[in-house]
Amino acid sequence: MHKILELGIEHISQLRALEASCFAYQWSEDQFKLGLERKAFRVLGCEKDGMLVGYLAYSTVLDEMEVLNLGVHPDFRRRGIGKALMLSLLQKCREMEIKRGLLDVKESNHPAIALYESLGFEKVGIRKNYYPDTREDAHLYDLEF
Template sequence: MFDSRPPERGERHMGALVRLGPDDAGRLAAFERESFPHPWTEGQFRDSLGREHFACYGIAWEGELAAYLSLSLAAGEMEVLNLAVRPRFRRRGLASRLLGHVLQLAHETGMTDAYLEVRASNAPALALYARFGFTCRGRRTAYYPDNREDALLLWRACGEKTTEISEKTGKEYP
């Protein structure tokens, strides 16, 4: 499943974007343990990946899962649940590629809104989401159990193609 081919001459190798399934639950759970203080378990992934309203996309690169994004689709809304990139693959546009892909899918399938929660201190993630047109719609006080940090609730409409979203920089979040 993983694309380990070297880039062809003149090609910027971005890895293979793949939809992950129940057979990938163990790999995703291991990735979660490396990325988050309260990771999903293999069983949670296996159960979720078998459901119609849940999807997970990954980028396979150099024989391993370099990045992934999990989401839920329900009642015309998409919620980004988790987005992670392994440290050695950061700053290569993988998070942008995944986010752009799922926002385009949301647009094409008639979703009206996209939501996510992000740690208030996660400046790189906030900058990424702002570039894709997300704006802050609220704050969940002491949301994260590991350090009681607030989460910001971000939103954007899915009615625009991601290529039509203008770059936004310097956005202040409350």
């Protein structure tokens, strides 16, 4: 069982360390701080034995939700952590009466694509050369609640 919790400003150093282990391109401390302080986005975290091993940043505007980042520590991948974070988010969305979920994913990230499609997200478009680190295309996904 995965322990999912809402993360706040006090978790920024753990979040940044986790993100650095997951992605070549990371958010700055100020981006996390301002976003969390201003409630521009929220972050769910997954802890295992007191260690932050996964996180999911998302935003909500009116009745729409967008997944901004989903990262799982490389040593803990393929153990259901990403799915647990997504299921927790989708439950929160239902409680908040969100009508639509959006996300983008690198075209080469087949495990993430499989996860999102298994949860009902449907591919609706492509953004060419979207990601700054790899210039990869982003596949756009949509979920109607």
